[in-house]
Amino acid sequence: MSPKTPQRGASAFTPNWARTLVDPQAFSDEQHRLASVWTFLGFTSDLAKDGDWFRASLATRSVFVQRFDATLKGFENVCAHRFYPLRTGDKGHGPIVCGFHGWRYVNDGCAIGIPMCQEQFGTVSRALGARLTPVEIATCGALIFGRFASEGPRESLSEFLGTGFPILEALSRSGGPSPQAISTPVAANWKLNLQITLDDYHGVAVHPTTIGRNGYMHRADVSYLRFGLHSALLVTKEPQALEKMAEACANGSFRPSHYCIFQILPNLVVSLFHSGGAFFHCCIQQYVPVAHDRSVQRVSIHPVAFPAEHPWPIRWTRPLSDPIRRRLIWRTVRRIMREDHQACERLQLVAHQVHRAPLLSVLEERIGWFEESYARLMAGHDDAVGTSSTVSDEA
Numbered sequence: 001m002s003p004k005t006p007q008r009g010a011s012a013f014t015p016n017w018a019r020t021l022v023d024p025q026a027f028s029d030e031q032h033r034l035a036s037v038w039t040f041l042g043f044t045s046d047l048a049k050d051g052d053w054f055r056a057s058l059a060t061r062s063v064f065v066q067r068f069d070a071t072l073k074g075f076e077n078v079c080a081h082r083f084y085p086l087r088t089g090d091k092g093h094g095p096i097v098c099g100f101h102g103w104r105y106v107n108d109g110c111a112i113g114i115p116m117c118q119e120q121f122g123t124v125s126r127a128l129g130a131r132l133t134p135v136e137i138a139t140c141g142a143l144i145f146g147r148f149a150s151e152g153p154r155e156s157l158s159e160f161l162g163t164g165f166p167i168l169e170a171l172s173r174s175g176g177p178s179p180q181a182i183s184t185p186v187a188a189n190w191k192l193n194l195q196i197t198l199d200d201y202h203g204v205a206v207h208p209t210t211i212g213r214n215g216y217m218h219r220a221d222v223s224y225l226r227f228g229l230h231s232a233l234l235v236t237k238e239p240q241a242l243e244k245m246a247e248a249c250a251n252g253s254f255r256p257s258h259y260c261i262f263q264i265l266p267n268l269v270v271s272l273f274h275s276g277g278a279f280f281h282c283c284i285q286q287y288v289p290v291a292h293d294r295s296v297q298r299v300s301i302h303p304v305a306f307p308a309e310h311p312w313p314i315r316w317t318r319p320l321s322d323p324i325r326r327r328l329i330w331r332t333v334r335r336i337m338r339e340d341h342q343a344c345e346r347l348q349l350v351a352h353q354v355h356r357a358p359l360l361s362v363l364e365e366r367i368g369w370f371e372e373s374y375a376r377l378m379a380g381h382d383d384a385v386g387t388s389s390t391v392s393d394e395a
């Protein structure tokens with residue numbers, strides 16, 4: 001593309017694109033539509049044993065995912081009797097028993113153990129037909145995704161992620177101990193948070209001592225790529241870089257060499273970054289919508305599981321250096337994220353004054369792509385924009 005076309009992608013924005021940032025009803029309608037879109041819920045490492053469960057949010061609705069032997073099942077976290085939340089902690093272990101009147105559920109979501117059922121309801125538990133609302137579950141590597149049911153033909157998770165599936169599958173596997181994770185509330189709409197992850201223009205002003213210390217990124221040095229509804233930045237100009245990465249991830253030959261970041265609609269961001277020497281880490285971020293003006297950022301970081309050739313002094317000192325490296329990574333990541341959150345919270349304060357499309361620079365092109373894909377989701381399409389193949393950048 002020509003760098004003289006600064007508004008590329010801005011046409012995806014309608015004049016009232018910011019309405020969901022300020023209007024609770026518009027936000028609620030948006031979330032209703034997103035409930036049937038594959039959304040990251042959590043990690044398989046949290047469901048290692050039969051009976052393990054975790055709670056998550058799917059388009060603002062509380063849900064939980066639980067392991068039953070080899071199967072993962074998801075349900076809305078609302079009792080079929082009088083709507084009490086079945087899981088009141090973030091994670092745990094054990095059968096599904098409601099804390100309000102003691103109804104007990106089995107792995108298909110049916111209430112089968114209803115106290116005094118014959119006397120209270122005039123029939124046996126099974127005959128009452130009470131059941132939980134299911135959440136469809138699928139996995140990609142260590143990542144668990146879910147969605148609520150909707151009408152019409154639906155894409156599988158593999159189809160939804162397309163070229164990104166083998167990449168996320170490989171990046172999500174940890175080469176070390178359990179990933180470290182934190183959750184941080186942000187007083188800004190989830191889309192503002194997503195947009196800043198797609199914005200490669202703000203580094204100098206917002207992160208002057210970390211990301212922006214070397215000045216502006218140059219569009220000619222990186223590849224912007226689009227696959228299905230999603231997009232990526234790869235710090236390489238190698239032709240077909242995304243397809244090659246996907247193929248290498250699938251056949252086990254991938255070795256990290258440069259920074260890349262993948263934005264998976266609606267709200268998942270997966271990045272691969274260099275952490276010194278031959279070390280690379282993977283950062284998994286999600287901006288969980290809470291209200292029109294609030295979200296929660298979930299972040300997890302782990303060392304990637306790809307083999308690496310470390311010189312022997314590095315190998316021998318890893319028991320000492322790994323914890324230090326981990327602390328330094330977290331300190332930098334948290335600082336960058338605090339700066340991003342502050343910028344988003346300031347944007348949120350004036351969102352009610354926004355009544356037109358933004359002016360997008362070439363380093364913000366993927367924000368326009370995101371808005372196009374978002375418009376498709378709002379229209380009820382969870383399939384790819386245009387074709388299912390990768391759209392390469394033209395810089």
Ligand code: FES
Pocket residue numbers: 079080081082083084098099100101102103
């Ligand atoms: S609300 Fe769950 S058993 Fe009554």
Ligand SMILES: [Fe+2]
Pocket residue numbers: 196202203206207336340
């Ligand atoms: Fe940033």
